[in-house]
Amino acid sequence: MLAEMANPRTAAIYLTLLEKAHWHQNGCIKATITELSRCTGLHKSTVSASIRKLEEMQYLTCVNPGVQRSRSNKPVWQVRHARFVLSNAQWVPVPLFFFREYLKAYPQSVLVALLLNYQHLHWRKFSWVGIPTLSKRTGWSHSSVYKAIHVMGHKYKWDRLQTGLPFPLQIEWSSNGANGHRRFAVRFASYDPKRKRVFLSDEFAQRFSRKTTSREPRSVHSP
Secondary structure (H helix, E strand, O other), rough: OOOHHHHHHHHHHHHHHHHHHHHOOOOEEOOHHHHHHHHHHOOHHHHHHHHHHHOOOOOEEEEEOOOOOOOOOEEEEEEOOOOOHHHHHHEEEEOHHHHHHHHHHHHHHHHHHHHHHHHHOOHHHHHEEHHHHHHHHOOOOOOHHHHHHHHHOOOOEEEEEEEOOOOOEEEEEEEEEEEEEEEEEEEOOEEEOOOEEEOOOOHHHHHHHOOHHOOOOOOOOOO
């Protein structure tokens, strides 16, 4: 899916629309380009171009174009994959604040959901996926993937963006004889491999005011 979009902003807009449409029974949302620009933090021209691309790829369908400048008759968008049955789908536990805050602050954060997918496949605390694989899965260049990971995985780099959010990715090097392997962990997800359970980590639970007795992130489609 992400490889088809091949652009972090387009992917971020789609995931934002997916989250919003998921709460509606028909998988549709009403929103103008201005409203989508406001909720994604992207310029209206960027949103418009991404919407056109998503329509071309049939990930988004304009059910009703609406009336210009009307407050009641807004465009209606049907979002592909917004409605699904968990038992029939490959899913990844992603909390709402990821969609509503991280994607808006840094569109390249879509990589976090992809990395979490690799962790979740085997209920691991880390994933060992490489840059070439991430590049193929996203359609981004190797340098773009590396830069995004470098920013999200180093606190001092992330803090320079002034997002006000905790940096989302942990990067470690594990040694295996003479060779070292880079591994990633999504910081908001705390995995228990033995019990095959995942919780919201304490730091993020406190930051986003979640009760520690019910910390399991919301579940959505894997990208």
